[in-house]
Amino acid sequence: xKAFETYHPIVLFAYxxxxxxxxxxxxHPVYLLITCIGAITLNLLLNRKSFISGLKFFLPMFFIxxxxxxxxxHDGEIILFYIDYNPITLEAIVYGFAMSIMICSVIFWFxxxxxxxxxxxxxxxxxxxxxxxxxxxxxxxxxxxxxxxQITVISHAQKTIGMDISAGNPWQRVKSGIRIISILITxxxxxxxxxxxxxxxxxxxxxxxxxxxxxxxxxxDGFLLGIILTLLFINILGSYFGVTTYYFYPTFTELTVTxxxxxxxxxxxxxxxIPIVIEIREAIKWRSLKYNM
Amino acid sequence: xxxxxxxxxxxxxxxxxxxxxxxxxVVIPIIMLIGVTIFNDRKYNLISMIIVLLACVPFFVSFExxxxxxxxxxxxxxxxxxxxxxxxxxxxxxxxxxxxxxxxITGFAFGAEAGFLTGATSAIASNIFFGQGPxxxxxxxxxxxxxxxxxxxxxxxxxKSKIALIIYGVFAGIMYSFxxxxxxxxxxxxxxxxxxYLIAMSTAIPFTIVYVISNVVFLLVLAKPIGExxxxxxxxxxxxxx
Numbered sequence: 097x098k099a100f101e102t103y104h105p106i107v108l109f110a111y112x113x114x115x116x117x118x119x120x121x122x123x124h125p126v127y128l129l130i131t132c133i134g135a136i137t138l139n140l141l142l143n144r145k146s147f148i149s150g151l152k153f154f155l156p157m158f159f160i161x162x163x164x165x166x167x168x169x170h171d172g173e174i175i176l177f178y179i180d181y182n183p184i185t186l187e188a189i190v191y192g193f194a195m196s197i198m199i200c201s202v203i204f205w206f207x208x209x210x211x212x213x214x215x216x217x218x219x220x221x222x223x224x225x226x227x228x229x230x231x232x233x234x235x236x237x238x239x240x241x242x243x244x245x246q247i248t249v250i251s252h253a254q255k256t257i258g259m260d261i262s263a264g265n266p267w268q269r270v271k272s273g274i275r276i277i278s279i280l281i282t283x284x285x286x287x288x289x290x291x292x293x294x295x296x297x298x299x300x301x302x303x304x305x306x307x308x309x310x311x312x313x314x315x316x317d318g319f320l321l322g323i324i325l326t327l328l329f330i331n332i333l334g335s336y337f338g339v340t341t342y343y344f345y346p347t348f349t350e351l352t353v354t355x356x357x358x359x360x361x362x363x364x365x366x367x368x369x370i371p372i373v374i375e376i377r378e379a380i381k382w383r384s385l386k387y388n389m
Numbered sequence: 390x391x392x393x394x395x396x397x398x399x400x401x402x403x404x405x406x407x408x409x410x411x412x413x414x415v416v417i418p419i420i421m422l423i424g425v426t427i428f429n430d431r432k433y434n435l436i437s438m439i440i441v442l443l444a445c446v447p448f449f450v451s452f453e454x455x456x457x458x459x460x461x462x463x464x465x466x467x468x469x470x471x472x473x474x475x476x477x478x479x480x481x482x483x484x485x486x487x488x489x490x491x492x493x494i495t496g497f498a499f500g501a502e503a504g505f506l507t508g509a510t511s512a513i514a515s516n517i518f519f520g521q522g523p524x525x526x527x528x529x530x531x532x533x534x535x536x537x538x539x540x541x542x543x544x545x546x547x548x549k550s551k552i553a554l555i556i557y558g559v560f561a562g563i564m565y566s567f568x569x570x571x572x573x574x575x576x577x578x579x580x581x582x583x584x585x586y587l588i589a590m591s592t593a594i595p596f597t598i599v600y601v602i603s604n605v606v607f608l609l610v611l612a613k614p615i616g617e618x619x620x621x622x623x624x625x626x627x628x629x630x631x
Contacts, residue, residue: 120434164588168584203522203523210521215517227453229449232469232510233466233510236466236469237470240470278614284470285467285619285622288460291459292458292459293459295463
């Protein structure tokens with residue numbers, strides 16, 4: 097039911113670039129809350145398993161990072177208590193948690209990015225900007241599994257002549273391991289030259305060569321891209337006029353509730369929920385289709 | 390033929406110099422200015438990511454404009470793939486990565502540009518396997534520039550001795566750790582603070598030590614055999630000579 101992924105790579109990239117950029121940018125508590133909830137919801141929809149297993153790594157990081165801040169920073173007006181004559185302030189504690197929320201949200205958004213922007217989409221986009229470098233990256237990605245396969249082939253062959261990495265004392269094992277790597281590199285380099293010559297023979301680097309890709313920019317992609325860019329623009333405009341600035345030091349800025357600020361909160365939230373809405377709409381569509389059958 | 394190609398290489402390196410100067414002296418300050426004035430706030434985490442990405446651009450552009458041969462592309466891809474596979478093979482020891490060493494060895498043999506590209510490609514490709522994050526641009530730049538420095542040192546012919554390799558390995562490990570800590574610190578305070586940087590560095594000391602050890606070990610074990618293989622390929626097929 098992954099509906100969001102089926103959009104054109106440029107739309108997906110624009111979405112993640114704006115969301116991650118804005119998430120890093122805002123320290124306003126309402127914005128932090130929105131981005132954190134948005135990131136967690138989308139992660140639960142897209143990659144529930146790896147997100148939950150990753151939490152046991154991120155939660156301790158979250159708390160440690162939050163606790164360190166009041167120990168380092170003694171700015172702020174509301175002093176709670178003293179440790180070694182150093183004031184521990186409420187502002188510093190809250191700021192520590194706010195920062196942790198921001199960093200964790202950014203990492204969570206990257207988690208969604210990793211699921212949605214698969215390497216083929218990334219390379220398709222990157223190839224438009226820098227074809228030679230995209231070719232290097234895509235060859236690298238292809239070579240890694242190939243090398244892994246070749247390592248097993250080489251180590252089987254080495255086993256037959258008594259150079260087994262799983263037998264003998266540690267020194268012998270290391271020696272046969274290095275031997276396998278050395279053989280792999282010789283093979284890989286010779287093989288690379290052969291591949292390169294074959295590419296050349298097929299006309300690599302000549303003019304008028306076309307490329308093929310499966311991605312088609314449809315009307316709905318244009319529509320969504322328009323929405324994303326409009327919302328991004330609105331948010332940048334809002335921060336330009338200082339509606340979203342928030343200070344923790346020397347003491348908390350008061351939260352203003354004006355029509356403009358509420359409008360901005362809504363625009364930010366609607367940018368973030370785009371993929372969630374798309375996923376849910378698709379799920380409902382499927383359910384009703386099943387129902388009618 | 391030889392003279393012609395060196396003249397062309399000269400033009401390219403001059404073009405790259407102009408281009409990188411424009412980026413370093415014009416584009417990056419403008420972005421910093423935007424960060425300071427328009428957003429009048431401490432948003433250096435985003436700005437620093439953009440700056441680090443921009444710092445990679447001159448290298449990519451000059452590679453792109455040179456219209457590289459298939460053989461160069463393949464060699465860089467092979468070396469990056471070996472470092473990515475190596476990182477995957479040692480994933481069970483935290484921070485123990487052969488990427489810096491293999492990037493440096495490529496730099497020694499093929500020069501500064503190939504070193505930079507191998508480092509940057511290894512960062513992008515390995516993070517496609519292990520997950521992209523805010524650290525990707527920093528890894529790209531750090532590994533790239535370490536490969537670049539290795540290339541410059543290698544062309545001077547200084548990297549033949551074991552002592553030079555050990556010094557480079559220690560330097561590279563510390564520099565990698567320093568550069569990767571910067572983002573943590575900037576994103577935490579919004580701006581760069583020495584106090585927090587020192588704390589981040591001291592908590593990262595175990596990692597720094599592992600970086601240094603892995604660099605030195607991999608360089609000592611791999612520099613000679615891989616270096617010889619790369620030299621052989623270079624002589625046999627006459628490539629990446631500029």
